[in-house]
Amino acid sequence: MRKAGWTRKQKRLAVIAGFAVVVGLATTLVLVALRDQIVFFYSPSDVIARDVAIGQPIRLGGLVKADSWVRDGQDNSFVVTDGATDVAAHYVGLLPDLFREGQGVVAEGSLRPDGEFTATNVLAKHDENYIPKEVVEALKASGEWRPEMASQ
Known part of the structure; x- marks a missing residue:
């Protein structure tokens, strides 16, 4: 049983x-x-649309806007754009040799109360044909993408 x-x-x-x-x-x-942190980086439009909290560590990616980079020793100010939205950025330190206007950039840091992005680290493109895929998609979505950007 x-x-x-x-x-x-x-x-x-x-x-x-x-x-x-x-x-x-x-x-x-x-x-x-x-x-929200799984994203590799936020485009300037994402930063505005998602209402990113002041002081929250994020990565901001886009293109360095033409004629926006101002350098005073190690004090650097520039504008990151995705073609639709611009975010002013500030970085103290030496920028990568490949950093220049019109090129892809990803900056790590946080937003200040005045809306400016304070970067703690800046990453520039690594070869002549590189723009992060997410930046290309954001530029295409905003209608700002030009094929010659891939070879700058």
Whole structure:
């Protein structure tokens, strides 16, 4: 005669199912908490549309607007644009050798209360044909993309 209750196999399956539920819940909580930080960078239009919090660390990506770069020693001011929106940026330090106007840039830092972006790190394009894919998509969406930009 068989005892009433769970078999060893049923107990094992229940433990595995419980573990899977806990792992799934933990993964969901992490992804929800990090959903805004999974993005490689925000375009200037994204910064305005998403109402990024003052002081929140983000990456700002776009093109350095022509005639916007002002350098005074290691004090650098420039404008990052995606063709539709501009964000003024400020960086203290040496910029990469490949940094120049009209080229792709990704700056790490945060927004100040006055709306200016304070960069703690600036990354410039790494070869003659590089503009980040997200910048190209933002420029195409705003109607500012020109094929010759890919070869600047």
